Amino acid sequence: MIYVLCLILFLVGLYGVLSQKNLIKLIIGLGIMEYAVNMFLIMVGYRKDGKAPIMESGTGLDKFLSGAVDPLPQAMVLTAIVINLAVLALAIAIAMRLYQKYGTYDITEIRRLRG
Amino acid sequence: MKIDIQTILPLAIAIPLGMGFILPLLGKKLTRLADVAANLATASLVCLSIILLVGRLQGGGAEVYWMGGWRITAGGTVFGINLVLDGLSALMLVLVSVVSFASTLFSSRYMDQYTGRSKYYGLFMLMIAGMNGCVLTGDMFNLFVFLEIAAVSSYALVAFGCESDELEASFKYLILGCVASSFILLSIALLYAQFGALNMAQLGERMAELGVNKGSLLALMMLLAGLGVKAALVPFHAWLPDAHPSAPAPISAMLSGVLIKAIGVYAIIRVVFNVYGWTPELGMALMVLGTLSMIVGGVLAMRQGDFKRLLAYSSISQIGYVVLAIGLGTPLGILAGLFHLANHAIFKSLLFLTSGAVQYRTGTRQLDEMGGLAQKMPITGRTCLVGSMSIAGIPPFNGFFSKLLIIIACVAAGRWGFALCAVIISIVTLAYFLKVQKNAFYGKLKDKWAQVREVPLTMQCSMVLLAVLCVAMGLLLVPGLREAVLEPARDALYQGVKGYQEVVMTLLGSGG
Numbered sequence: 128m129i130y131v132l133c134l135i136l137f138l139v140g141l142y143g144v145l146s147q148k149n150l151i152k153l154i155i156g157l158g159i160m161e162y163a164v165n166m167f168l169i170m171v172g173y174r175k176d177g178k179a180p181i182m183e184s185g186t187g188l189d190k191f192l193s194g195a196v197d198p199l200p201q202a203m204v205l206t207a208i209v210i211n212l213a214v215l216a217l218a219i220a221i222a223m224r225l226y227q228k229y230g231t232y233d234i235t236e237i238r239r240l241r242g
Numbered sequence: 243m244k245i246d247i248q249t250i251l252p253l254a255i256a257i258p259l260g261m262g263f264i265l266p267l268l269g270k271k272l273t274r275l276a277d278v279a280a281n282l283a284t285a286s287l288v289c290l291s292i293i294l295l296v297g298r299l300q301g302g303g304a305e306v307y308w309m310g311g312w313r314i315t316a317g318g319t320v321f322g323i324n325l326v327l328d329g330l331s332a333l334m335l336v337l338v339s340v341v342s343f344a345s346t347l348f349s350s351r352y353m354d355q356y357t358g359r360s361k362y363y364g365l366f367m368l369m370i371a372g373m374n375g376c377v378l379t380g381d382m383f384n385l386f387v388f389l390e391i392a393a394v395s396s397y398a399l400v401a402f403g404c405e406s407d408e409l410e411a412s413f414k415y416l417i418l419g420c421v422a423s424s425f426i427l428l429s430i431a432l433l434y435a436q437f438g439a440l441n442m443a444q445l446g447e448r449m450a451e452l453g454v455n456k457g458s459l460l461a462l463m464m465l466l467a468g469l470g471v472k473a474a475l476v477p478f479h480a481w482l483p484d485a486h487p488s489a490p491a492p493i494s495a496m497l498s499g500v501l502i503k504a505i506g507v508y509a510i511i512r513v514v515f516n517v518y519g520w521t522p523e524l525g526m527a528l529m530v531l532g533t534l535s536m537i538v539g540g541v542l543a544m545r546q547g548d549f550k551r552l553l554a555y556s557s558i559s560q561i562g563y564v565v566l567a568i569g570l571g572t573p574l575g576i577l578a579g580l581f582h583l584a585n586h587a588i589f590k591s592l593l594f595l596t597s598g599a600v601q602y603r604t605g606t607r608q609l610d611e612m613g614g615l616a617q618k619m620p621i622t623g624r625t626c627l628v629g630s631m632s633i634a635g636i637p638p639f640n641g642f643f644s645k646l647l648i649i650i651a652c653v654a655a656g657r658w659g660f661a662l663c664a665v666i667i668s669i670v671t672l673a674y675f676l677k678v679q680k681n682a683f684y685g686k687l688k689d690k691w692a693q694v695r696e697v698p699l700t701m702q703c704s705m706v707l708l709a710v711l712c713v714a715m716g717l718l719l720v721p722g723l724r725e726a727v728l729e730p731a732r733d734a735l736y737q738g739v740k741g742y743q744e745v746v747m748t749l750l751g752s753g754g
Contacts (some may be wrong), residue, residue: 152299
């Protein structure tokens with residue numbers, strides 16, 4: 128069920144990217160898509176009543192594996208968040224420069240390249 | 243002499259990554275130093291990649307390196323960050339290094355038109371680090387990370403001039419690239435959810451055990467769509483004809499020459515052959531995508547009046563050839579596809595550099611405005627002729643051999659329709675490159691170009707280097723060299739899931 132919600136969130140983001148005319152709203156759409164993917168990754172590693180994946184001294188590997196949530200997706204999400212930060216910062220910077228050049232955020236008016 | 247691959251393999255990523263952070267520190271004053279340092283870095287990468295190619299031959303099989311010497315086995319799965327060097331990776335490394343060396347050599351004078359040169363080199367190095375990492379990694383998530391490093395720096399490099407066109411092209415590229423990346427990450431998450439492994443070899447093994455189900459098919463489709471955007475295959479190609487011409491010429495050469503191959507085509511074929519395993523249906527999907535790209539790219543290139551835009555469409559068309567041939571799945575088809583991939587990297591970057599040289603002296607990219615430039619710029623004119631002949635498939639040059647092989651492979655596999663398309667598009671390619679030659683370099687010299695001079699020496703050197711390679715690459719088919727370079731790359735794919743997994747898994751336990 129919650130996976131479906133995640134997919135819906137992803138599609139909302141995709142819809143935003145595809146339908147919006149405003150550069151800023153487009154970037155927000157991208158952000159929503161990325162959140163959906165990150166949330167999906169976290170849910171992949173989730174386990175009911177799981178403990179935080181911190182290995183204390185003395186616990187064996189087997190006990191750790193049986194009790195804790197999967198730490199790998201969490202590490203992946205951290206990496207993905209950093210990447211998304213870079214992409215969004217670059218997107219916003221380019222959007223600002225575009226506004227300075229064209230004086231508008233409307234993508235239907237930013238159409239110099241054709242063919 | 244025995245070459246210790248374990249020690250030098252990480253340098254292929256460490257050198258460009260390190261330089262990527264050091265070069266921007268040089269600031270505005272030390273631009274000449276930045277030129278020298280960037281050229282030294284790429285030259286050392288060329289040496290390194292050739293050493294790795296030779297060293298891998300001595301070792302025989304693949305090599306696996308664990309980042310930081312760290313790995314942990316839990317529940318039958320090996321975790322850790324690993325680099326895998328096999329025949330295909332070694333070939334791609336050499337291509338990336340050679341093209342990036344030619345591009346930095348060209349940049350040292352070409353970038354006089356722009357400011358912020360040390361930042362430019364910094365981004366350039368990050369892009370190389372991303373591509374090298376992408377072709378070396380043996381892990382799905384790292385593939386995504388390196389792919390993003392290469393992609394983000396290429397978004398920034400396309401926008402480097404900060405003019406309206408460049409910003410617009412870059413924004414378009416960024417949005418499409420970013421959506422594609424989301425799809426790739428989502429499919430990696432799906433794969434991990436089902437198979438509990440990220441290592442490509444283990445993923446392939448589990449997939450073979452459990453069989454392909456609906457979830458992994460969905461993941462495959464999203465991967466193909468996402469990586470198809472990066473490779474600019476036809477339904478996903480819209481960004482390329484804007485982004486490639488807008489970038490500075492050496493960057494166009496890198497983007498068209500190696501970026502779409504390293505993070506697009508390489509990733510697709512690695513996933514298709516070594517993780518999912520080639521099936522006739524999957525092969526058919528690749529062949530249809532390839533043929534579509536071939537036809538659409540070729541036909542659209544015919545009617546372009548902008549030199550670099552024409553080259554960009556022609557890249558789509560040539561990538562189509564590569565994907566078509568590899569999609570055949572026969573040993574000859576894969577060999578022909580990889581050979582064409584290597585050749586295309588060389589001649590397309592050469593052509594983009596010559597277009598940059600013309601733009602450097604005349605300030606225009608419109609073919610109609612040029613004319614007779616071969617009289618004034620003999621070296622540029624001749625190297626461009628070599629590049630055009632190669633891409634059109636005229637006999638002594640490398641493009642002829644790879645296109646011939648692709649057509650033979652199609653016929654041998656009984657795909658007459660695809661072979662016919664390949665022949666027709668080959669003629670179309672010849673037609674539009676004849677148009678380039680006639681409009682830009684031959685014919686009557688226009689009065690306004692009477693003062694045009696040849697480009698500076700370093701730019702000539704890099705173009706001549708690539709032109710010589712265009713002729714020399716034909717020698718890769720000679721028996722001795724073919725077994726050293728092309729066949730290991732072919733075998734890396736042809737061995738499929740099982741072979742890859744056997745090669746890598748034996749090393750997973752022992753390497754380190």
